[in-house]
Amino acid sequence: MARRRKRGRxxxxxxxxxxxxxxxxxxxxxxxxxxxxxxxxxxxxRHQFDGKRWSLPAxxxxxxLELYAxxxxxxxxxxxxxAALHYQPAISPRQAGEVSRNRNVFHLITRPFVHWDxxxxxxNIRVTLANGVVSQLVDVGNGAAASLVRLDPVMVGSFYPTxxxxxxLVKLDEVPxxxxxxxxxVEDHNFYSHHGIAPLSILRALWANIRAGGVVQGGSTLTQxxxxxxxxxxxxxxRRKINEAxxxxxxxxxxxxxxxxxxxxxxxxLGQDGGRxxxxxxxASHFYFERPLAELSVExxxxxxxxxxxPSYYNPRQQPERxxxxxxxxxxxxxxxxxxxxxxxxxxxxRKLDVSHYRKKAINTFPAFLDMVRRQLQRDYREEDLTTExxxxxxxxxxxxxxxxxxxxxRRLGGLESERGIPANTLEGAAVxxxxxxxxxxxxxxxxxxxxAGFNRAMDAKRQVGSVIKPAVYLTALQRxxxxxxxxxxxxxxxxxxxxxxxxxxxxxxxxxxxGMTPLYHALAHxxxxxxxxxxxxxxxxxxxxxxxxxxxRQDFRPYPSLLLxxxxxxxxxxxxxxxxxxxxxxxxxxxAIRAVLAVDEIPLQSYPLRVKAAVAPAPAYLITxxxxxxxxxxxxxxxxxxxxxxxxxxxxxxxxxxxxxxxFAGYTGDRLAVxxxxxxxxxxxxxxxxxxxxxxxxxxxxxxxxxGPLQSAVEGIEILRIDPLSxxxxxxxxxxxxxxxxxxxxGPVESAPCAVGGSPLQRPVDxxxxxxx
Amino acid sequence: xxxxxxxxxxxxxxxxxxxNGCTGMSGGxxxxxxxxxxxxxxxxxYPQTGEPAQPVPRAPARxxxxxxxxxxxxxEQQANAGELESAAVTLERAIRIDSxxxxxxxxxxxxxxxxxxxxxxxxxxxxxxxxxAGNFALQARNWELIAEARRNRGDxxxxxxxDRQARALGKR
Numbered sequence: 001m002a003r004r005r006k007r008g009r010x011x012x013x014x015x016x017x018x019x020x021x022x023x024x025x026x027x028x029x030x031x032x033x034x035x036x037x038x039x040x041x042x043x044x045x046r047h048q049f050d051g052k053r054w055s056l057p058a059x060x061x062x063x064x065l066e067l068y069a070x071x072x073x074x075x076x077x078x079x080x081x082x083a084a085l086h087y088q089p090a091i092s093p094r095q096a097g098e099v100s101r102n103r104n105v106f107h108l109i110t111r112p113f114v115h116w117d118x119x120x121x122x123x124n125i126r127v128t129l130a131n132g133v134v135s136q137l138v139d140v141g142n143g144a145a146a147s148l149v150r151l152d153p154v155m156v157g158s159f160y161p162t163x164x165x166x167x168x169l170v171k172l173d174e175v176p177x178x179x180x181x182x183x184x185x186v187e188d189h190n191f192y193s194h195h196g197i198a199p200l201s202i203l204r205a206l207w208a209n210i211r212a213g214g215v216v217q218g219g220s221t222l223t224q225x226x227x228x229x230x231x232x233x234x235x236x237x238x239r240r241k242i243n244e245a246x247x248x249x250x251x252x253x254x255x256x257x258x259x260x261x262x263x264x265x266x267x268x269x270l271g272q273d274g275g276r277x278x279x280x281x282x283x284a285s286h287f288y289f290e291r292p293l294a295e296l297s298v299e300x301x302x303x304x305x306x307x308x309x310x311p312s313y314y315n316p317r318q319q320p321e322r323x324x325x326x327x328x329x330x331x332x333x334x335x336x337x338x339x340x341x342x343x344x345x346x347x348x349x350x351r352k353l354d355v356s357h358y359r360k361k362a363i364n365t366f367p368a369f370l371d372m373v374r375r376q377l378q379r380d381y382r383e384e385d386l387t388t389e390x391x392x393x394x395x396x397x398x399x400x401x402x403x404x405x406x407x408x409x410x411r412r413l414g415g416l417e418s419e420r421g422i423p424a425n426t427l428e429g430a431a432v433x434x435x436x437x438x439x440x441x442x443x444x445x446x447x448x449x450x451x452x453a454g455f456n457r458a459m460d461a462k463r464q465v466g467s468v469i470k471p472a473v474y475l476t477a478l479q480r481x482x483x484x485x486x487x488x489x490x491x492x493x494x495x496x497x498x499x500x501x502x503x504x505x506x507x508x509x510x511x512x513x514x515x516g517m518t519p520l521y522h523a524l525a526h527x528x529x530x531x532x533x534x535x536x537x538x539x540x541x542x543x544x545x546x547x548x549x550x551x552x553x554r555q556d557f558r559p560y561p562s563l564l565l566x567x568x569x570x571x572x573x574x575x576x577x578x579x580x581x582x583x584x585x586x587x588x589x590x591x592x593a594i595r596a597v598l599a600v601d602e603i604p605l606q607s608y609p610l611r612v613k614a615a616v617a618p619a620p621a622y623l624i625t626x627x628x629x630x631x632x633x634x635x636x637x638x639x640x641x642x643x644x645x646x647x648x649x650x651x652x653x654x655x656x657x658x659x660x661x662x663x664x665f666a667g668y669t670g671d672r673l674a675v676x677x678x679x680x681x682x683x684x685x686x687x688x689x690x691x692x693x694x695x696x697x698x699x700x701x702x703x704x705x706x707x708x709g710p711l712q713s714a715v716e717g718i719e720i721l722r723i724d725p726l727s728x729x730x731x732x733x734x735x736x737x738x739x740x741x742x743x744x745x746x747x748g749p750v751e752s753a754p755c756a757v758g759g760s761p762l763q764r765p766v767d768x769x770x771x772x773x774x
Numbered sequence: 775x776x777x778x779x780x781x782x783x784x785x786x787x788x789x790x791x792x793x794n795g796c797t798g799m800s801g802g803x804x805x806x807x808x809x810x811x812x813x814x815x816x817x818x819x820y821p822q823t824g825e826p827a828q829p830v831p832r833a834p835a836r837x838x839x840x841x842x843x844x845x846x847x848x849x850e851q852q853a854n855a856g857e858l859e860s861a862a863v864t865l866e867r868a869i870r871i872d873s874x875x876x877x878x879x880x881x882x883x884x885x886x887x888x889x890x891x892x893x894x895x896x897x898x899x900x901x902x903x904x905x906x907a908g909n910f911a912l913q914a915r916n917w918e919l920i921a922e923a924r925r926n927r928g929d930x931x932x933x934x935x936x937d938r939q940a941r942a943l944g945k946r
Contacts (some may be wrong), residue, residue: 066840066841066870067868067873068840068871069839069840069841070839070841071871116859117863117864117867145840147840147841147843148840148841148844224857255808435870435873436873437869437873437874438866438869438870438873440870557935585904585905586904587897587904588785607859607863609863609866610860610866610869610882611894611897612894612897612898612901613897614897614900614901614904618778618904671873713874713904713905713907714907714908715782715904715907716903716907716908716913752808
């Protein structure tokens with residue numbers, strides 16, 4: 001440089017002096033610019049390669065299915081789960097992800113999977129189902145009983161950034177060696193010896209292109225292809241070619257061959273799924289074959305390898321002939337390179353393409369549930385982290401229950417419309433299903449069109465709740481055992497309440513009749529408005545509001561007496577939270593949609609643990625559940641048992657609002673709670689009560705779910721007494737309509753009813769089922 | 775073996791599965807993870823009008839489900855290895871399978887106490903008690919744990935009253 005400058009100076013002395021300086025400056029400037037540009041390229045290459053190479057969407061998983069002897073599960077449910085996980089049917093399973101079924105016996109090899117709490121190894125198991133449960137779970141390897149096997153979870157969605165690229169990241173050691181060998185053999189057989197570019201290949205390609213009069217051959221190394229995919233646009237200019245070559249050399253200078261290969265495997269463009277670009281072999285394997293890379297056959301590997309040359313030109317779904325030829329060519333190359341035997345190539349070539357049927361699926365299958373997940377995550381993560389950091393989110397979703405819920409909701413609403421002459425598609429609905437003790441949201445429907453990511457009614461539709469609120473009034477009473485029991489007679493006679501502003505409030509019953517003195521449990525079971533209003537006014541609105549708050553409703557309730565009859569707007573999710581506390585015996589558990597979040601490298605980031613708070617004493621909670629069992633069995637919910645088996649123990653409450661605008665049903669069994677709302681988006685009348693609308697959806701769902709566990713656990717300090725419902729006093733066998741009711745110890749009536757004769761049971765047997773058959 | 779919740783965290787946690795040592799049941803074996811007091815037998819005494827006179831039994835394999843026993847053992851190993859959060863996660867997994875089993879809730883309370891979360895430990899112990907009708911030994915253990923949780927929070931009088939509850943139950 002110095003010499004050149006010297007020479008330049010001498011030269012310039014001979015030339016016109018006024019040009020000397022600009023010439024030198026120009027040269028310097030070019031050199032500096034060039035150097036700067038190289039530094040910039042080098043920085044770009046290293047920065048992007050070292051740092052975050054890909055923005056990875058967060059992946060959202062359903063709950064994994066845990067198999068154990070005694071688990072309630074039908075063969076159809078297991079088959080559905082395995083289909084959702086893309087287990088491949090096989091005559092005799094040999095590798096992970098394969099299953100064979102012989103009626104009620106499934107033989108499967110589970111996939112290894114890293115859950116939030118650790119890795120679950122692959123297991124070779126036989127599952128026998130009988131009478132609606134897993135009757136046997138056997139480890140095929142040693143023939144011994146397996147106590148617990150956890151499947152991989154169904155992926156139910158991803159959170160994408162605005163530009164829709166997607167990947168399933170793979171590590172080099174997870175990739176079948178045959179794939180990398182085939183790739184090298186087909187695309188760049190000097191990969192392990194060149195320094196990023198292969199001049200001979202370029203010349204060869206150039207010659208071929210000249211002879212053909214156009215671009216027929218690439219000549220790019222894998223490294224160049226990576227650079228092109230990784231850093232550059234797809235423009236075809238000389239400048240880009242030069243940049244590509246320089247950056248390829250830099251990449252090779254800085255990184256090992258294996259690192260480059262791994263990046264290539266994850267970066268290369270292999271197809272298009274609607275608006276979503278399919279990058280990398282990990283995702284391509286799922287996209288074309290619905291199985292992980294590790295489970296691919298020889299010819300499937302050959303097909304993917306062949307796709308690199310032109311994913312749309314050789315698109316196996318649209319151009320099966322071309323794709324087949326390309327695949328067979330790759331099989332020949334693999335055989336010639338000694339990667340597979342000649343026989344393997346012949347066998348592979350004889351097979352069909354075997355590409356899975358393309359499903360134009362919404363990226364997120366359950367938008368309403370994912371909406372809830374996203375909102376819970378947004379408390380802890382920035383939006384950017386959700387779409388770029390590759391978080392793995394483990395949720396509480398039970399996909400089987402979700403499908404069932406979506407199905408029954410749409411079917412029943414459609415049925416109601418056609419039966420009742422309601423204009424089609426005017427009824428809307430929303431529902432939430434939870435596990436009672438854990439407070440996990442198992443399914444959530446935000447509307448009747450499940451795939452549509454619109455208004456999430458389960459979370460955002462605040463509607464009047466009507467009688468669904470009444471258990472809070474009765475619970476307030478039952479928390480004062482000295483004053484109220486299930487047998488206390490309430491007055492359901494005419495009531496007029498004078499508001500401070502002078503207005504009168506005269507609540508009416510739904511049947512426009514008054515029912516006189518009626519035992520407390522019966523007033524709730526039959527949802528008498530007047531008795532409830534009078535009771536609530538006796539207790540005080542503030543006490544009722546305080547009960548609502550302790551049940552988990554965080555909201556400013558205005559102390560109007562109409563609150564007692566449900567003139568308050570809540571979302572289905574809020575109603576679920578309220579009933580959750582009742583159903584779990586008085587313990588409040590914040591509803592959870594997420595169990596844990598893992599970082600992309602499988603390090604646990606956050607768990608959302610089970611937390612409980614004793615909100616209502618167990619004894620009053622027990623009493624209210626008893627009253628709600630009466631409501632389901634013989635009260636406003638009795639339509640349940642026209643379909644559901646008598647053995648199913650249910651506690652539930654209907655809700656109907658003025659002019660039949662809203663139809664609610666909230667009910668629970670031993671293990672699950674579900675709240676259903678039906679109404680119209682324009683808040684017009686639906687013509688449906690709680691029991692002719694929402695209850696039917698609830699019933700449809702539980703007819704499928706079939707939860708028959710016991711509803712109530714025994715509670716300390718509860719005694720059972722036989723009561724004459726007419727007088728609310730102690731009954732004996734002389735009283736034909738006697739009921740047995742639980743009481744908080746010592747709170748029950750002492751006096752005997754007029755009907756009590758103290759006679760022998762043989763004289764006047766109690767008719768347990770009288771009310772049932774009335 | 776006395777498993778006072780007042781001992782340093784570790785020992786408390788090591789009681790996890792060995793609750794039989796604490797409740798006076800035969801030693802050396804796992805406790806029955808299903809507590810007799812809570813399983814429907816109580817309900818059968820008072821069928822109600824219009825309801826089936828007999829409660830519906832739960833699904834088969836209700837007593838000592840091997841899955842729950844396996845998870846309890848795993849949780850114990852984790853707790854003894856100092857992996858408290860992992861133990862809690864394993865216990866939650868067991869609760870998902872057998873959610874009304876008071877022994878599981880008690881263990882979760884023990885782990886939360888060892889983790890330094892006395893508030894949640896107390897709530898979980900109360901939850902365990904709400905499911906443990908008739909099992910006075912377990913109730914006494916829960917009250918001991920509540921007493922310890924309250925002491926940890928500086929609530930001495932609350933702790934004393936919990937201790938009294940534990941002693942009263944211990945005599946039953």
